[in-house]
Amino acid sequence: MSGSTQPSGGPTKGVLGWIEFRLPIFSFLNSSVGYAYPAPKNLSYWWNFGSLAGVALVIQILTGIVLAMHYIPTAAEAFGSVERIMRDVNYGWLLRYMHANGASMFFAVVYLHIFRGLYYGSYKYPRELLWWIGLVIFILMIATAFMGYVLPWGQMSFWAATVITNLFSAIPLVGTAIVTWFWGDFSVGDALLRRLFSLHYLLPFVIAAMAIIHLWALHQHKSNNPLGIDMKGPQDQLSFHPYYTAKDLFGLGIYLIIFAALVFYVPNSLSEPVNYVPANPLQTPPHIVPEWYLLPFYAILRAVPDKLGGVIAMAGALVVLFAVPWLDTSKVRSARFRPIFKWLFWVFVVDAIVLGIVGAHPPGGAYVPIGQIATAYYFLHFLVLMPVIGKLESPLPLPDSIATAVLAKGKR
Amino acid sequence: MAGEPSGADKNRRDFLYIATGAMATAGTAVALWPFIHQMNPAADVLALASIEVDLSGVPVGQAITVRWRGKPVFIRHRTPDEIAEAQKVDVGTLRDPQADSARVQKPEWLVMVGVCTHLGCIPLGQKDTDPHGEFDGWFCPCHGSQYDSSGRIRKGPAPQNLEVPQYAFIDANRIRIG
Numbered sequence: 142m143s144g145s146t147q148p149s150g151g152p153t154k155g156v157l158g159w160i161e162f163r164l165p166i167f168s169f170l171n172s173s174v175g176y177a178y179p180a181p182k183n184l185s186y187w188w189n190f191g192s193l194a195g196v197a198l199v200i201q202i203l204t205g206i207v208l209a210m211h212y213i214p215t216a217a218e219a220f221g222s223v224e225r226i227m228r229d230v231n232y233g234w235l236l237r238y239m240h241a242n243g244a245s246m247f248f249a250v251v252y253l254h255i256f257r258g259l260y261y262g263s264y265k266y267p268r269e270l271l272w273w274i275g276l277v278i279f280i281l282m283i284a285t286a287f288m289g290y291v292l293p294w295g296q297m298s299f300w301a302a303t304v305i306t307n308l309f310s311a312i313p314l315v316g317t318a319i320v321t322w323f324w325g326d327f328s329v330g331d332a333l334l335r336r337l338f339s340l341h342y343l344l345p346f347v348i349a350a351m352a353i354i355h356l357w358a359l360h361q362h363k364s365n366n367p368l369g370i371d372m373k374g375p376q377d378q379l380s381f382h383p384y385y386t387a388k389d390l391f392g393l394g395i396y397l398i399i400f401a402a403l404v405f406y407v408p409n410s411l412s413e414p415v416n417y418v419p420a421n422p423l424q425t426p427p428h429i430v431p432e433w434y435l436l437p438f439y440a441i442l443r444a445v446p447d448k449l450g451g452v453i454a455m456a457g458a459l460v461v462l463f464a465v466p467w468l469d470t471s472k473v474r475s476a477r478f479r480p481i482f483k484w485l486f487w488v489f490v491v492d493a494i495v496l497g498i499v500g501a502h503p504p505g506g507a508y509v510p511i512g513q514i515a516t517a518y519y520f521l522h523f524l525v526l527m528p529v530i531g532k533l534e535s536p537l538p539l540p541d542s543i544a545t546a547v548l549a550k551g552k553r
Numbered sequence: 554m555a556g557e558p559s560g561a562d563k564n565r566r567d568f569l570y571i572a573t574g575a576m577a578t579a580g581t582a583v584a585l586w587p588f589i590h591q592m593n594p595a596a597d598v599l600a601l602a603s604i605e606v607d608l609s610g611v612p613v614g615q616a617i618t619v620r621w622r623g624k625p626v627f628i629r630h631r632t633p634d635e636i637a638e639a640q641k642v643d644v645g646t647l648r649d650p651q652a653d654s655a656r657v658q659k660p661e662w663l664v665m666v667g668v669c670t671h672l673g674c675i676p677l678g679q680k681d682t683d684p685h686g687e688f689d690g691w692f693c694p695c696h697g698s699q700y701d702s703s704g705r706i707r708k709g710p711a712p713q714n715l716e717v718p719q720y721a722f723i724d725a726n727r728i729r730i731g
């Protein structure tokens with residue numbers, strides 16, 4: 142942990158020096174996650190979720206690869222092969238519960254990561270592309286999670302596949318042709334299952350590649366921070382190693398404890414029991430819902446009483462996030478210095494949670510108008526409040542530098 | 554950084570580093586095991602690991618091949634000549650010394666895994682028309698190993714005799730393998 146690498150540059154002597162001279166990997170690591178990568182000295186625990194998302198992705202890939210050694214992607218055998226994994230394969234139950242709950246953990250940390258960005262204005266100049274790449278990752282995650290959910294071929298799998306693929310039938314003129322193309326058949330069946338398995342295996346590696354590009358963009362302008370002001374020199378910085386490696390590892394410890402608690406004590410708490418019933422193409426379960434992490438989008442889909450309109454609203458809820466760097470007209474990044482926006486942020490958080498709750502219930506009674514109001518507010522927040530408040534609000538004075546703010550806090 | 558830690562502080566740090574490193578290593582090793590063990594035969598595969606075979610249809614001088622754990626098992630109804638030949642061999646001269654009596658439960662029935670102990674090919678010799686090698690037994694076409702009428706290695710590159718699986722006679726005419 143100490144010694145072999147100089148604070149700047151890489152090793153020059155010995156075997157490591159020989160490698161470094163030909164492939165400068167040690168100086169690369171050093172300048173990426175080592176002594177030579179500077180980070181703001183005031184990063185809070187909200188900055189742990191990026192590295193946790195990376196760990197979650199690795200866990201999904203590792204458990205997924207071993208599950209694929211036992212899983213059979215055919216309509217006749219998929220369900221049985223998953224049950225076999227649960228009962229007969231050595232530690233199959235553990236690997237499957239890790240993969241299923243790992244997806245939830247992945248979404249949880251990525252949601253916290255995104256909300257962190259929304260609060261501290263991390264999407265603003267000069268990090269717009271970084272934000273976009275993050276959103277692309279998020280959309281790929283949604284696609285991957287949906288496809289994975291279909292694989293066990295239980296009742297929820299089957300009907301989720303039916304409903305989601307049928308969303309595309311809302312497209313005028315070519316909708317039905319597109320859905321038939323997806324299916325490779327005239328109904329959801331073998332052909333669809335096999336192509337979803339193929340893609341479910343592929344997309345995580347695309348996500349991994351995007352995460353590397355995400356980090357590349359991050360390292361260009363370095364991390365934002367809770368104050369939202371730029372680093373101006375060494376007095377504002379800490380080296381990534383050992384300060385943030387240690388902090389990230391501590392966060393990882395907490396993450397793994399929560400993950401283990403889910404996997405070992407309540408492995409089915411986040412999933413729908415009806416997915417343990419084999420797919421039956423002739424009978425839909427009385428109430429179908431997606432996994433928790435997609436509920437808000439599901440609520441938005443159902444809020445619009447029109448087939449095409451609902452699909453557009455749901456897609457729009459994602460697309461609007463790409464415009465956020467320009468919809469937010471305030472020059473100040475961190476909500477800490479934005480007295481009005483700060484509250485709007487929390488109202489938005491509540492709105493997202495309300496959408497989640499609405500999405501979990503059958504569309505009836507009060508849930509319908511509540512879902513519609515919450516959907517309207519979702520778009521109001523981004524399309525109206527963000528641009529308008531950015532102009533109207535007068536932000537609090539910003540500290541001169543990260544260092545002065547940190548020292549002032551230390552004195553208090 | 555406010556300079557290098559010294560004295561007691563340094564020892565304390567070293568201890569923390571080593572303790573953390575050791576915990577992380579142990580934890581990773583434990584977490585790795587399920588990923589490795591999942592590739593071993595699963596419970597249902599192990600459950601299929603024994604079979605019953607009816608021998609009543611195998612006349613003297615004939616052999617049958619059955620599948621057990623995905624591998625061929627040779628079952629030969631030996632002739633008195635073959636038995637006598639197998640018994641009179643001087644065990645001391647064999648590459649993998651083993652008396653014929655140690656390889657059979659009833660001298661007329663020879664039961665063994667039909668996988669060459671060299672590199673895994675299936676020796677010829679189950680049919681009358683097959684080559685049997687110089688020792689009235691089996692001949693491996695891959696690299697020329699020759700086994701005798703007790704399935705013992707006599708010539709060629711294979712190091713060991715053909716393996717005798719665990720089996721038991723359930724009654725006079727039936728055995729259970731595995």
Ligand code: HEM
Nearest residue numbers: 188190191192194195255258263272275276279352364365
């Ligand atoms: C596989 C998924 C993802 C991985 C592995 C990942 C990884 C990371 C890492 C390691 C960091 C630096 C540490 C940190 O600030 O937390 C980071 C920063 C960032 N990420 Fe992600 N991320 C992912 C998804 C997303 C998504 C979905 C978004 C949002 C749309 C996003 C937006 C950002 C932004 C804006 C930053 C810069 C934040 C700042 O410095 O304030 N990321 N990401």
Ligand code: FES
Nearest residue numbers: 669671672693696
């Ligand atoms: S495998 Fe039989 S002789 Fe080589």
